Amino acid sequence: MRPAGRDTLDSLYFDYPHFDAPKRPATEAMSPVAIVGAGPVGMIAALTLAKHGVCCVLLDNKATFNDGSRAICVSRSSFHILDSLGVVKPFLEKSLGWTTGRSFYRGQQILEFAMPDGANEKFRPMYNLQQQYIEQFLWDSVAASDLIETRWQSEVVGLAEEDDFVRLQVTDPSGTYDLPARWVVAADGARSAIRRICGLRLKGENYEGRYVIADIRMRHDYPTIRRALFDPASRPGGTVLIHRQPDDIWRIDYQLADDESADEATREENVRAAVARVLRDIDHDGEWELEWWSVYSANTLLLDDYRKGRVFFAGDSGHIVPIFGVRGLNNGIADGHNIGWKLAAVLNREAGPALLGSYTPERRGATLDVFANATKSTRFMTPPSHGWRIMRDAALSLALTRESAGWLANPRQMTPYTYAESPATAPDDPAFAKGPIAGAMFQDVALDDGFLGDLLGRDFTLLVFGDGPAPEQAGLTVTRLPAKGAVAEIYGAEDGSAYLVRPDLHVAARWRRASEDGVRRALNAVLARQEEVA
Structure with missing residues (x-):
């Protein structure tokens, strides 16, 4: 939705293109x-x-x-x-990269978390x-x-x-x-x-929690940090989320009360009033413009x-x-x-x-x-029952005086899923003491002139440590790495170890001591082929 007097695509900061309908060919090829x-x-x-x-x-x-x-x-x-x-x-x-989140209860900070980051990471945890x-x-x-x-x-x-x-x-x-x-x-x-x-x-579960999301433009010097406000003065009993975006655009998500009508809540004058109250919560008394808003529920x-x-x-x-x-x-x-x-x-x-x-x-x-992870966060952000709300509010109250309780407000940010049980993943080698297991997303490592991820090929990549085998096979890029050093340490590798990385950056197989025959068999199994396809 847009403010009165502005078209659906009349944005304060973005020019929407218009795409014409296609000119179709006389005959449709497969x-x-x-x-x-x-x-x-x-x-x-x-x-x-x-x-x-x-x-x-x-x-x-x-x-x-x-x-x-x-x-x-x-x-x-x-x-x-x-x-x-x-x-x-x-x-x-x-984009704006960020690593930190802060949660507040009735105006007092109860949690600050930092997502894993470091010199070996090419990218920030979130943008x-x-x-x-x-x-x-x-x-x-x-x-x-x-x-x-x-x-x-x-x-x-x-x-x-x-x-x-x-x-x-x-x-x-x-x-x-x-x-x-x-x-x-x-x-x-x-x-x-x-x-x-x-x-x-x-199929699944619909939650009662409903949120209005509003984009506004304002000059505000708060850093790019995820903010969660529990039971703020602006929304008693509710939750507010605030994110900074490029172009001085700020995203504000605020929870509707059970007795609030979504139709009423999304009327422009009501959105403006609700946003103004949130801005007072974060001590912003400057000018701001309403850009766009909508409503959603958690499912x-x-x-x-x-x-x-x-x-x-x-x-x-x-x-x-x-x-x-x-x-x-x-x-x-x-x-x-x-x-x-x-x-x-x-x-x-x-x-x-x-x-x-x-x-x-x-x-x-x-x-x-x-x-499994988002449900825990959703029940904390939008308690599905009176009992859940009592427990959530008790935890928040306890967090005012006990730091450990604040971690219950941790949103558990997204992490890549491990395909350990997939038919396109080989059984893991138990000889490894560390490193990404078979099915996990590869772990990037800083090199002298870039990052490990820069060495991955278009299709499958075999990371070979030291003098390990390097089979010549179509669709396989072989990258040799030292048997000692940062990559070998993080990957738990030794001379002769190897990791097979899929095109989607997940580890297909790994060997503490690799062989050409083992690599070929694993690649054929992952690709569901009985023999190599030319």
């Missing part, structure tokens, strides 16, 4: 992959496919980007994905950036790719699965047509049309399976997670990257079709892990 939804998740999937040389068609029913700041917190793991796709530079230039910029920067790379055809103002209204492809029915301003594709990625959001057409429903919902035949669900089309711990966008980015490299491997005949069976256990497993 597309290897059709991606429905040109938001961050869909564009990540498209860029991942393009990185591996696979063409796709990207469809979206809008004529521009999503409005409002929406998802604003981008994690370190997502920045590694952006880096691997070669698109991270504008994100680093525009704040409005979703419009996230989409703009991804779009710049999508538009520059000859392998991605984007069709705006194109709505999928039907879907029929044939023996070895999917036939999408698409409507645009010039009419309706059929688009055949070998595979489909549904990245069309929480109100997914593909999910509805497939007859699927999200934990997901599909039973992220795949239906030749259709894969990514991002909010497959799962809805609470914002607490900033896991929604970051979980979706990992979805798009995961299914992108796997579809590319199958289409390029580098992997067997069974590789695609690992998508649901990996990414649905990641969602369940998010639920």
Whole structure:
């Protein structure tokens, strides 16, 4: 929503582009992959496919980007994905990195936490950036790719699965047509049309807590630190979150009381009054402008399976997670990257079709892990019952005099999920005493002239320590590292050790003492192939 007198896309700081409807070819050729939804998740999937040389068609029913700041917190793991796709530079230039969070109860600080950071990390734990910029920067790379055809103002209204492809029915301003594709990625959001057409429903838990989110522009010198206000004077009994964003834009999320109507709460005069009260809580008495606002509730919902035949669900089309711990966008980015490299491997005949069976256990497993952590935060931020509220308020009161109690307000920020039980992960080598286990995301390490992540190849990478084996194999980059030093120490490696890293930056296998035969067998098993594919 925008203030009276301003158009839906009339922003104080961002110029929304307009995308014309496509000029369709006379005959539709079979597309290897059709991606429905040109938001961050869909564009990540498209860029991942393009990185591996696979063409796709990207469809979206809008004529521009999503409005409002929406998802604003981008994690370190997502920045590694952006880096691997070669698109991270504008994100680093525009976003605001942060490491610290502070929580307050009735105006008194009860917690300050710092997320893990250090010289071995190429990226900060978290960055704040409005979703419009996230989409703009991804779009710049999508538009520059000859392998991605984007069709705006194109709505999928039907879907029929044939023996070895999917036939999408698409409507645009010039009419309706059929688009055949070998595979489909549904990245069309929480109100997914593909999910509805497939007859699927999200299942899980709806929470009572509702929040208004408001973007305002103001000059305010508070650093880029996540602030959580419990029971502040502005919202007695409620919770307020405050984040700094680029361009002097500040994001304020404030909880609605049980007896507040969402329709009434989102009237402009009521939003202005509520924001003004929050600003008094943080001692800001300067000028400010209202940019945009919306309302949301906290839910934990997901599909039973992220795949239906030749259709894969990514991002909010497959799962809805609470914002607490900033896991929604970051979980979706990992979805798009995961299914992108796997579809590319199958289409390029580098992997067997069974590789695609690992998508649901990996990414649905990641969602369940998010639920386990985010649910704890959600129950603390928005107690689901009177009993929960009594316990939460007691903990907050105790935190005023006992520092340890304040840690109950820790939001448990997003961390990458470990695919230890995945069919696309080899059993871990128990001989290691430290280092990322099989299934975990790789650990970056600072080198003399860069970072370890800079040495990872396009496909699979074998990190070989000392004189370990270096098999020559298509799709495998071999990177030799010293058997002593910072990397070997962090990875628990010795002369002859090796780590096999997947295209999505997760460890596929590791060996304390590697052999060429062991590497080949593990690679074939991870890629679900009986023998190497030329």
